[in-house]
Amino acid sequence: MHPSTADATAPRSEGFLASVHRAPEAARRWAAQGVRRMQRGFMPAVQMTICAVSAYFFAHMVLGHSGPLFAATSSLIALGFGVDSHISRVIEVSAGCTLGILIGELLHTVAGTGLWVAALVLMISILLARFLxxxxxxxxxxxxxxxxxxxxxxxxxxxxxxxxxxxxxGTFALIIVALWPQDPRKQSHSEVRDALNEFAGVLRECAGALAYADSRMAWHALIRARGMQPTLDKLNKAVAQAREISRISPLYLRHRTEIQELRESLNYLDLAIRNARIFARRLSSAITHASMPPETEGELSHIIELTAESVEALALGLGEASAGVRNRQMRRARLGLNDVASRLSPEQLGIRSLEGETLVLILRPMIVDLLEASGLSHDEAREHLPDLPPAP
Incomplete structure (x- = not known):
């Protein structure tokens, strides 16, 4: 073999051998992921099985229908297998399934069978499904x-x-979702933790931008804060679904107050994140123009770092199912935010520039929003802010 050919073949052989050696580990990871999916899907699988069998049994034994296949299949489609199995979705999909079958039966009755009838029914059903x-x-x-x-x-x-x-x-799917839903708080808690931890990350980038006088880091924090919108949308959707289930399902009626409080907190969190975007944008400009002395930047960086720690405590509180743990974390968040609020005075921080004062004035309503998200009223939250000197 020519030496150059041997040299070219050697790396490929080494890569193949490395892939062979990694195969058992990859197989173990794949199996572990499969086991976790099975564990998460066990209860939904039980629900779907009971729902389909019950619907088939009712249609066959009570209504006297022979081989009611569509009772079972419609219940499975309406119930679904994801976390999105909530009341309104079940109603929408059930109506869609029924309407699709009804259209098929109407055309079958009027036009009989045939390739063009099947094509027309299939086309209408697909478009209807995409609409739903x-x-x-x-x-x-x-x-x-x-x-x-x-x-x-x-x-x-x-x-x-x-x-x-x-x-x-569809009716049996609706009964299953209403009487035996998944815990409506589980998805909401997961989403609120993700959102608030991401928010804390944004604040830490702002703190780092001040500590290192790096306007690019502040700009990156702004981009990151703007990118939180899909996370907030998922959170709002999860809370809306939880609220819907808690209002209908007898099993979770006792959680209505908790879910309503979480829903109210989200309104304030949304406002706080909007203020954080404004803060990050103005921060980039302030650092670029060197409008604050280093010691002031360091103090403001420390304040924002404390805010990030409080937001993480808020994430643990709002994302916790246990009332005792939730209350402890919410108290911890409030104490931290109270401390931050008490420092937000341009005069106390030694800020003399207009841009520096603007940053503090943006932080003040953001902290008030976070305090309200932690359970305080607006007046109680504002009491922790130092008074501003009167305008000249």
Whole structure:
């Protein structure tokens, strides 16, 4: 073999051997992830199984339908397998399934069978599924259901028996979600922790920008704060779903107050994050123009670092299911924010420049918002701020 060919082949051989050696570890990771998915999916799987079997049993034994396949399939589609299985979604998907089957049965009754009828029904069902939900799985399932309406022989009970089966399936899915939902707080707690920890990260970048007089770091904090919007949207959606379930499900009626308090806190958190974006933008300008002495920048950096620690405590409080732990963390957050609020005076910080004063004035309402998110009223939160000198 030519030496150059051998040299080129050697790295490929080494890479292949390394891949072989890594294969067992990759397989173990894959298996571990699969086990975790199975563990998380165990209760939803039980719910879906009970729902489908119950719907089939009711349609067959009570209504007397022969082989009510669509009762089972409609219940499975309506219930779904994700955290998004909430009341309004179940109603929407159930209505969509029933309407898709009804359209199929109408066309089947009027036009009979045939390739063009199947194509028309399939097209309508797919478009209807896309209207209801962006999920590709729902589109596939509804398309399959409508296709089965055309391809399977008509049942003995009449032309619209399958539509009634779909109603039965959707009803059972609704009953399961209402009477046996997943803990509505679980997703909300996870999302609020993620959002507030990200917010704390934004504040720490602002603190670092001041500590190192780095305007680029402040600008990066601004970009990061702006990028929080999808996280906030997910959080609001999770809380809305939790509130919906807690108002309907007897199992979680006792959590309505907690979820309502979390919902109210989100309004103040949204305002605080908006103020943080404004702060980061003005901070970049202030650092660029060197408008504050180093000792003032250091003090302000320390204040923002303390704020980040309080936000992390707030994350632990709002994201905790245990009332005792939640109350302790909320008290810790309030104490930290009270300390920060008491320092927010341009005069106390020795700030003389207009840009420096502006930064402090932006921080003041942000801290008030965070204090309100921790459970204080607006007046109680404002009491912790030092008075500003009267305007000349």
């Amino acid at each position: 939900d962006p999920s590709s799985i729902l589109t596939t399932q509804m398309g399959l259901q409508s296709l089965l309406v055309i391809l399977l022989p008509a049942p003995d009970g009449g032309p619209f028996t399958r539509s009634l089966d779909a109603v039965v399936g």
